[in-house]
Amino acid sequence: MLRKQKPVQDSFVRMTELVLPNDTNTLNNLMGGRMMHLMDVCAAISAQRHSNRIVVTASVDNVSFREGIKLGSVVTLESQVTRSFSSSMEVHINVWAEDIPSGTKIKSNEAFLTFVAVDQSGRPIDVPDAVPETAEEIALYEGALRRRQLRLVLGGRMNPHEATELRALFELE
Numbered sequence: 001m002l003r004k005q006k007p008v009q010d011s012f013v014r015m016t017e018l019v020l021p022n023d024t025n026t027l028n029n030l031m032g033g034r035m036m037h038l039m040d041v042c043a044a045i046s047a048q049r050h051s052n053r054i055v056v057t058a059s060v061d062n063v064s065f066r067e068g069i070k071l072g073s074v075v076t077l078e079s080q081v082t083r084s085f086s087s088s089m090e091v092h093i094n095v096w097a098e099d100i101p102s103g104t105k106i107k108s109n110e111a112f113l114t115f116v117a118v119d120q121s122g123r124p125i126d127v128p129d130a131v132p133e134t135a136e137e138i139a140l141y142e143g144a145l146r147r148r149q150l151r152l153v154l155g156g157r158m159n160p161h162e163a164t165e166l167r168a169l170f171e172l173e
Contacts (some may be wrong), residue, residue: 003127020071043093044057051127082130
């Protein structure tokens with residue numbers, strides 16, 4: 001049976017937050033945990049839009065903090081599903097920090113998160129196939145299987161010898 005298909009652009013989410021004193025550490029920078037919370041919420045909305053289901057966070061890939069985000073900055077998060085598998089979806093997220101008075105905007109974070117769609121009992125449930133359309137969407141889609149295999153190998157849920165997409169990267173002639 002063919003699964004329903006949905007364009008990945010339908011899962012696009014943009015969230016904007018103002019960094020307030022309660023969000024900062026003693027150096028007046030946005031706390032990392034608060035940033036990860038915002039990233040999880042934004043990416044979860046993308047996964048929900050794609051699946052039309054309740055979703056749970058299954059994994060978060062490497063999150064690096066390139067620049068501190070200062071008190072009073074405007075944080076913009078943009079996320080979109082890159083690819084779906086049976087019940088899981090990979091979501092890509094970018095985060096920018098904007099200092100409106102100075103007119104500067106920097107990319108501060110980027111990550112991939114994985115969500116699983118679940119039914120009312122919490123059991124995984126099938127999600128629509130993700131259909132990429134733009135060149136950027138296609139590139140993210142094509143890399144998603146390698147990223148998924150890496151997550152599964154590192155999490156001990158896949159034998160490295162079964163990770164054919166990863167192995168192909170390292171096979172030299």
